[in-house]
Amino acid sequence: MERQLYRTKPQTTSIIRAVCLSVCLCPIYGWAESSISVIAHPEVAVQSLSRESVWSIFGMRTRVWPNGQKIKVFVLDTDHPVHRQFTTDVLGTYPYQLNRIWKRLVFSGTGRAPVTCSSLEEMTLKVRSTPGAIGYITVQAKEGEHHVISVE
Amino acid sequence: MLSALNNRYRFKHRLYATVAGGMMLSLPAQAVELAENVDVHGFVSQAYIDTSANNFFGQSEVGSFDFRELGVNGFWQVGPNLNFAAQVTSRNAGRESDSDPRLDYGLADLHFYSESGIQSGIRAGRIKVPLGLHNQTRDAPSARNGIFVPASVYFDQFRNALVSTDGVALYTGFSNSWGDINLELYHGESDPGDREMEYYVFKLDAPGHFDDASLQGAQLRYESMGGGVRLALSYTRPSLDYVPNSGFDPLGGGDVISDMLLYSAQYNVSRFSFTAEYLLMINNVKNFGPAFPDFRAKGKSYYLQTDYRYSGDLSFFFRYGKQIVNDKDPDGIRFTPSHVGFGRTRVVGAQWQLSSNWLFRAEYHKTNGTAWLSGADNPVLTDAARKWEIFALQAVYSF
Numbered sequence: 001m002e003r004q005l006y007r008t009k010p011q012t013t014s015i016i017r018a019v020c021l022s023v024c025l026c027p028i029y030g031w032a033e034s035s036i037s038v039i040a041h042p043e044v045a046v047q048s049l050s051r052e053s054v055w056s057i058f059g060m061r062t063r064v065w066p067n068g069q070k071i072k073v074f075v076l077d078t079d080h081p082v083h084r085q086f087t088t089d090v091l092g093t094y095p096y097q098l099n100r101i102w103k104r105l106v107f108s109g110t111g112r113a114p115v116t117c118s119s120l121e122e123m124t125l126k127v128r129s130t131p132g133a134i135g136y137i138t139v140q141a142k143e144g145e146h147h148v149i150s151v152e
Numbered sequence: 153m154l155s156a157l158n159n160r161y162r163f164k165h166r167l168y169a170t171v172a173g174g175m176m177l178s179l180p181a182q183a184v185e186l187a188e189n190v191d192v193h194g195f196v197s198q199a200y201i202d203t204s205a206n207n208f209f210g211q212s213e214v215g216s217f218d219f220r221e222l223g224v225n226g227f228w229q230v231g232p233n234l235n236f237a238a239q240v241t242s243r244n245a246g247r248e249s250d251s252d253p254r255l256d257y258g259l260a261d262l263h264f265y266s267e268s269g270i271q272s273g274i275r276a277g278r279i280k281v282p283l284g285l286h287n288q289t290r291d292a293p294s295a296r297n298g299i300f301v302p303a304s305v306y307f308d309q310f311r312n313a314l315v316s317t318d319g320v321a322l323y324t325g326f327s328n329s330w331g332d333i334n335l336e337l338y339h340g341e342s343d344p345g346d347r348e349m350e351y352y353v354f355k356l357d358a359p360g361h362f363d364d365a366s367l368q369g370a371q372l373r374y375e376s377m378g379g380g381v382r383l384a385l386s387y388t389r390p391s392l393d394y395v396p397n398s399g400f401d402p403l404g405g406g407d408v409i410s411d412m413l414l415y416s417a418q419y420n421v422s423r424f425s426f427t428a429e430y431l432l433m434i435n436n437v438k439n440f441g442p443a444f445p446d447f448r449a450k451g452k453s454y455y456l457q458t459d460y461r462y463s464g465d466l467s468f469f470f471r472y473g474k475q476i477v478n479d480k481d482p483d484g485i486r487f488t489p490s491h492v493g494f495g496r497t498r499v500v501g502a503q504w505q506l507s508s509n510w511l512f513r514a515e516y517h518k519t520n521g522t523a524w525l526s527g528a529d530n531p532v533l534t535d536a537a538r539k540w541e542i543f544a545l546q547a548v549y550s551f
Contacts, residue, residue, distance in 0.1 A: 055377050056327045064232045064265060078508060079464055093378030094422060096461065100295075101379065106193045107292035108280045109237035109257040112227050113191070116508075 035139035036086045038149045039127050044069075044134070048150040055091050057134060059101050060111050065132060073114035074126050074135035082120060086136045090151060194224040195550035197293040202544070205537030206522065207529040209245040209300070212542070219245050219546075221293055223256065235261050241291055247528040248308070248348045256280075256291060257316050272324040279321050281314050282336050282371040283386045284414045284429050291315065294550035297427070297469070298501050299513050302455040304473030305414070305431045307524035309352035312345035313365040313390045331376040339368050344392055351527020353408055353437060354444065355492065359397035362408075365390045384416040394440065404441030410434065425459040449478040465506065471499040475523045484521075491538035495523035509549055517542035 038054060040046065045067060049057070056062040057071055064070055076083040078095045087095050105111030117123040120137055124146070127135040137146065199219040201212040210218020225239035238258040244251035257280050263273030280288040289295035290306055319340020326333060341364045350358040369388030375381070391409040411434045418427045433451040440446075453475035461467045475495040476482045484493020501515040522536050530536050 050329070052327055052329050052377055056332070059332075061271065061325070061327060061332065062265075063263075068232055070229065070232050091378060093380070094420075095464070097379040097420065103292065103295035104289055106191075106227070107195075107223075107225065107239070107295050108288035109225065109227070109239060109259055110261075110275075110280070110288070112229065113193075 036082070036090055036136050037139060037146070038090065038134065038136050038151055039124075039146045040135075040149050041072075041127060041129075041131055041133040042145070042147045043131060044147060044149075046149060048152055050152055051090070051092070054151055055093075058091060058098065058114070060105055060114065063111075069132045072130050072133045074117055074123055074130075074133060075114045076117055076120070076123060082136070082138055085138075090136070189229040191227045192224065193227075193551060195221065195293055195548060197221040197546055197548040199299055199544055199546040201542060204541040206525055206540045207246065208525070208542055210529070211246075220251070221245075221291065222251075223292065225256075233263055237261065243291060245308075246526055248312070248345055248526060268326075269328075270324060270326045273322075275321040275323070276319075278316050278318050279338060279340065280316050281338065281340075281342075281367065281369065281388065282321075282373075283314060283369070283388055283412070284431075285382065285384060285416045285418060285427065287314060287386075292550075293546065293548040294511055297457065297459070298471070298499070298503075299515050299544050299546045302429070302457065302471060302473050303524040304453045304455050304475040304495060304497065305429050307453075307475065308526060309348045309524070310344075310390065310410075312348065313342050313367065313392070314388065315342075317342040317367045319367070327377075329377065331374055331381075334373040334375075335370070336373075337370045341366055342390075344390075347528045348526065349392060349408070351533075354403075355488070355527070355533060357527070357531065358394070358403055359399070359401040360395050360403060363393045363395050365392045367391075380420050382416070382418040382420070384414075386412075386414040386416070388412045388414075402441070402443040404439060404443075406438055406440035406444070409436045409438075411436075423461045425457075425461075427457040427459070428454065430454040450480075452476050452479050465504060467503045469499075469501045469503075471497075471501070473497045473499070475521070477523050489522075489534050489536070489538075491520075491522045491536070492525070492533055493521075493523065495519060495521035495525075509551055511548040511550070513544075513546040513548070515542070515544045515546075517544075 044065060046065060058073060078099060084095055087093055087098060102113035106113050117126060123135045124137060127133040197220060198217065200217055201209055201219055202215040203212040205213060207213055210216040221243050223239055223241040228236045239256040240253050241256040242251045242253045243249045255278055257278050259275045259277035259279050261273055261275045263271060265271050282288055284305065286297060286301050286306060290301045317340030319338060321336055321338035323336040344362045344365045347357050349362045367388060367390050371384060371386040374383040389411050391407060393407050394403060394405055396403055396405055413432045414429060416429045418425060431453045435449050438446045455471055455473035457469055457471040459467055459469045477493045481493055484490035487493035497517055497519040499515060499517045501513060504512045506512060518541050520539050525536060527533060
């Protein structure tokens with residue numbers, strides 16, 4: 001009996017401790033997770049974009065770079081966790097909003113939808129090889145040479 | 153009986169099924185990129201509709217598969233400032249929409265950017281009419297907010313005249329930290345369809361017909377960054393001339409001019425969306441001669457919808473919609489039958505996005521009034537039921 005009580009106590013404590021720890025670390029963990037980088041083709045002359053510019057580009061409203069070159073937008077599948085993260089952390093919205101915007105453009109003749117990549121590898125490859133391309137990656141995938149655009 | 157119906161269905165729509173089947177087998181999950189600058193998208197939908205009374209989108213009183221849609225579109229980005237876009241649709245939805253393919257839009261779009269970030273352009277050809285939040289995509293099943301667009305505001309009597317128009321649109325817009333503002337002005341001519349306008353105005357299939365509708369309008373849209381708040385103010389003015397039958401026609405060459413003002417608002421958060429649209433419509437009916445005296449009526453309609461996203465692929469909605477054809481006569485006392493003068497409906501629906509291509513929907517509508525009921529599908533409106541229910545299922549494939 002005594003043993004049981006003794007055993008229970010640290011368990012409870014550890015649960016409480018775990019909950020406290022995760023609550024405390026949540027913002028940090030969230031911050032770490034939100035390390036998404038917006039990337040572009042190496043020859044794109046832009047170094048930084050405002051958040052509204054990124055929203056306008058991925059909403060397919062801004063269609064050309066300042067030098068007049070066409071923007072080619074690449075995204076991951078709607079239910080890809082990195083797409084969700086990009087949508088919430090960088091754009092401050094939800095995947096369903098982008099879907100709504102793209103469907104309206106595509107079925108009303110007023111615009112285009114982005115090109116959907118099936119994996120981060122494909123995204124990296126396409127952004128690197130397509131002139132005027134823009135996309136996003138996670139920090140973990142940020143290996144090799146990427147033209148990272150800072151979002152302000 | 154059922155097998156006979158099935159056979160008829162199979163025979164009539166073999167081509168349709170072949171096209172649809174071919175598309176599903178051969179196309180990848182997303183758009184087809186024919187060349188670097190050409191995208192192809194499309195959709196196929198099939199609904200099953202069962203009504204307790206009255207025919208809706210086909211012979212639904214006995215349960216029908218009449219409502220189906222097929223569409224293919226292409227977008228060609230010629231250069232940074234010019235693109236072409238076209239969509240062909242086949243829509244089968246009762247007698248007014250047979251499945252004959254029609255050009256839904258076919259346009260050239262020339263656009264420019266100023267240094268200050270203002271984007272302006274001109275679209276010419278057959279263009280989609282920006283009216284409210286849903287008119288431009290009312291025929292694209294995967295872009296709608298249900299199996300049917302909210303009927304109280306997007307009633308089908310004006311569908312053909314408003315769905316797209318042959319003309320020109322000028323647009324301008326800009327983005328900044330507090331959102332996007334867009335303004336679009338348009339002018340065009342559109343085909344009002346065969347009978348629906350006649351039922352709307354005269355409550356019967358008249359001997360003559362309405363000529364092309366002339367359409368002018370504008371839409372002002374605001375969308376906060378991320379789309380949390382969406383507001384729109386739309387105005388459109390369809391005017392239609394009646395061409396009497398050259399043989400015998402008690403009606404003179406009159407005209408119908410409608411002023412439509414539509415207020416739209418939507419608030420979106422992670423799991424919920426709240427939408428409200430309110431339409432004020434003034435109909436001026438003139439010069440039809442002694443058989444049909446002139447009149448001016450103000451119609452009011454609205455709907456409120458709440459969407460709840462249970463998960464990324466499953467969502468539910470509740471909608472309340474109401475239409476009053478003449479605001480001085482909310483109970484339709486001066487109409488025969490009275491229930492064509494109003495409509496009130498409650499709708500619950502569910503939507504399951506199985507994959508990025510497949511979408512399934514189920515809806516139940518409980519309606520009092522027949523204001524938006526098709527006259528072509530219910531030619532004897534005095535026989536129509538005032539209270540009726542719809543149960544509908546829909547499968548949508550889009551890419």
